[in-house]
Amino acid sequence: MADAFLRIDNLVKSFAGNTVVKGVNLAFEKGEFVSLLGPSGCGKTTILRMIAGFERPTSGQILVEGQDISPLPPNRRKIGMVFQAYALFPNMNVEDNVGFGLKIAGVARDERRARVEEMLKLIGLPGYGKRFPFEMSGGQQQRVALARALAPKPRMLLLDEPLSALDAKIRVSLREEIRAIQRELGITTVFVTHDQEEALSISDRIVVLSAGNVEQVGAPFEIYNKPATRFVATFVGQINTLTGRVVDGAARTVDLDGQVVHVPALPTGAAAGSEVALTLRPEAVRVAGAAEGDVTLDGTVAEVAFLGSVIRLKVRLGKNNIDLDTFNDPSTPPPALGNTIRVSLNSSDVFVLAD
Amino acid sequence: MIARRFWAWVVFALGAAYFLLPLLATFIFSLQMRRGRLTFDAYLSVFADARFQATFGYSLTCAVFAIIVGVAIVLPAAYFVRLRLQWLRPLMEFITLLPLIVPPIILVFGHIRMFNSSSILPLTNSAFGTDVLIVCGYVTLALPYMYRAIDTGLRTIDVGTLTEAATILGANPIRTMVSVIFPNIFVAVLSGAFLTFAIVIGEFVLASLLNRPAFGVYMQNVGANRAYEPSALAIVSFALTWGAMGVIQLLDRFAPKTARKD
Ligand SMILES: Nc1ncnc2c1ncn2[C@@H]1O[C@H](COP(=O)(O)OP(=O)(O)OP(=O)(O)O)[C@@H](O)[C@H]1O
Ligand SMILES: [Mg+2]
Numbered sequence: 001m002a003d004a005f006l007r008i009d010n011l012v013k014s015f016a017g018n019t020v021v022k023g024v025n026l027a028f029e030k031g032e033f034v035s036l037l038g039p040s041g042c043g044k045t046t047i048l049r050m051i052a053g054f055e056r057p058t059s060g061q062i063l064v065e066g067q068d069i070s071p072l073p074p075n076r077r078k079i080g081m082v083f084q085a086y087a088l089f090p091n092m093n094v095e096d097n098v099g100f101g102l103k104i105a106g107v108a109r110d111e112r113r114a115r116v117e118e119m120l121k122l123i124g125l126p127g128y129g130k131r132f133p134f135e136m137s138g139g140q141q142q143r144v145a146l147a148r149a150l151a152p153k154p155r156m157l158l159l160d161e162p163l164s165a166l167d168a169k170i171r172v173s174l175r176e177e178i179r180a181i182q183r184e185l186g187i188t189t190v191f192v193t194h195d196q197e198e199a200l201s202i203s204d205r206i207v208v209l210s211a212g213n214v215e216q217v218g219a220p221f222e223i224y225n226k227p228a229t230r231f232v233a234t235f236v237g238q239i240n241t242l243t244g245r246v247v248d249g250a251a252r253t254v255d256l257d258g259q260v261v262h263v264p265a266l267p268t269g270a271a272a273g274s275e276v277a278l279t280l281r282p283e284a285v286r287v288a289g290a291a292e293g294d295v296t297l298d299g300t301v302a303e304v305a306f307l308g309s310v311i312r313l314k315v316r317l318g319k320n321n322i323d324l325d326t327f328n329d330p331s332t333p334p335p336a337l338g339n340t341i342r343v344s345l346n347s348s349d350v351f352v353l354a355d
Numbered sequence: 356m357i358a359r360r361f362w363a364w365v366v367f368a369l370g371a372a373y374f375l376l377p378l379l380a381t382f383i384f385s386l387q388m389r390r391g392r393l394t395f396d397a398y399l400s401v402f403a404d405a406r407f408q409a410t411f412g413y414s415l416t417c418a419v420f421a422i423i424v425g426v427a428i429v430l431p432a433a434y435f436v437r438l439r440l441q442w443l444r445p446l447m448e449f450i451t452l453l454p455l456i457v458p459p460i461i462l463v464f465g466h467i468r469m470f471n472s473s474s475i476l477p478l479t480n481s482a483f484g485t486d487v488l489i490v491c492g493y494v495t496l497a498l499p500y501m502y503r504a505i506d507t508g509l510r511t512i513d514v515g516t517l518t519e520a521a522t523i524l525g526a527n528p529i530r531t532m533v534s535v536i537f538p539n540i541f542v543a544v545l546s547g548a549f550l551t552f553a554i555v556i557g558e559f560v561l562a563s564l565l566n567r568p569a570f571g572v573y574m575q576n577v578g579a580n581r582a583y584e585p586s587a588l589a590i591v592s593f594a595l596t597w598g599a600m601g602v603i604q605l606l607d608r609f610a611p612k613t614a615r616k617d
Pocket of ligand 1 (some may be wrong): 047
């Protein structure tokens, strides 16, 4: 861990006695794309602003390549940043916006112009140099803001919800573009978002935060499939939570509305007769038929939502409801409400979460 | 509906007459220097007067310095208060309003007491020292207008985010203020400048008591000794002030446009 590119040690931040970042430890590799994901107010922006130098940590350290950056003011940290509100300079055209950092750094005019050209090509806006911010769409402005941040070749890039002011289509295409550019440049990037789909789709790793604490750090696949806590499981993606009663702790069997299910794990010391919450993803449950899991459950169809390529069913099993996703099959209409239905799942997909 | 509009126009006409009639009367009177004919002779006589040129030049110079000093003080103060010390804003508002509450006569007596020939900093000893003092006085008189103009300009831009964007790109606070903040509120600064100009050009109390050859003092002098020229002067200074106001209105159209948010 000592050779991490960016290391955050025991970072704490309080505002007037209200602690909003509570001892965060993180290590980022060079060239990594890491998302800070969490609900509103969990401290994502505050962490990012401490890395940038706009907020002073109450305690703890931020190290870049082993060096404590806390004595450096933000303008000497060599960090690029993209803001939610674009924050292009309204008095400057695109060229001058993108060239601003280079001008400050004293880069000669010709070199600056060449670099600006190169950046505009990178963001897919060549020939836009003479435009002013007010003459461009939000998506274009945000791309210019990205070019402006990258032009001085910063050692890392920070993005604070850069896409949340844009509409859905552009949000998706721009996030792919940001990721492609990041890969091309190999720049270490910290991306703040409260949108779990966004984080899952573009990150090398995700840091899930809740109320100032790190809940879990991992690759999107891990975060989604092996959530460490109930918070992560419910915040990232859809989840089914089923309440069952332990039949035999040692044999790991649970009674689910009268049907006994064998689960991969139970909380240690779960006594027979005590309640446990079992969780599993909707896509881990299938309508019984072709490929069956080792557990089958019978229920009735309580809801059918046709979402296009996917059909989401809610199946009632006694007291519990279970959501499941099936792919649309053009030759078979979806099941009707009230139909009895048999669903199946693999007991290995079930997890028992600590609270 | 129509009746209501009729009365609205009547009220408007009465109000307009209240302002315009004296002005019109003054203007007509100023044209009557030659018996039986309307001429601009009074204006020619005023413009030809060497003292007019000298005092107008003096006041203009004072105005330029008052604007430079005023902007140099108010811009950084208003900027940093908006950026870091929001809680200080009510105090700033209050302080900048004081010159409207404290009459200039008190201001100038204060100046004279503080900086007279037997004080630590005897500015009134020399003409240059007094000029410095009068410029400072003008800056104070214009403070309410200058502060409000600049503060309004700052409100139209996102000071915090723009400052952070410039800072993370390597700019120090001075650089940020000069190349990012100032150009974006330039029009507001200009309107503050024109208000300062309008105040300084007509100012009488400070200049008179500090005994400096300012335009306001000259106007008063002429008014006491001539018949038609004072009317011409009144019209000229009125036109200057209104010209400045007109320019402010015009400038608003050239303000940098804030970016779209879509
Ligand atoms: N300057 C400040 N003074 C006082 N409290 C602050 C300040 N900045 C942030 N906070 C508080 O710190 C907490 C975390 O804020 P932060 O902006 O980091 O949240 P966030 O995770 O970025 O949320 P969002 O998704 O809404 O942007 C919030 O409760 C907020 O009210
Ligand atoms: Mg935030």
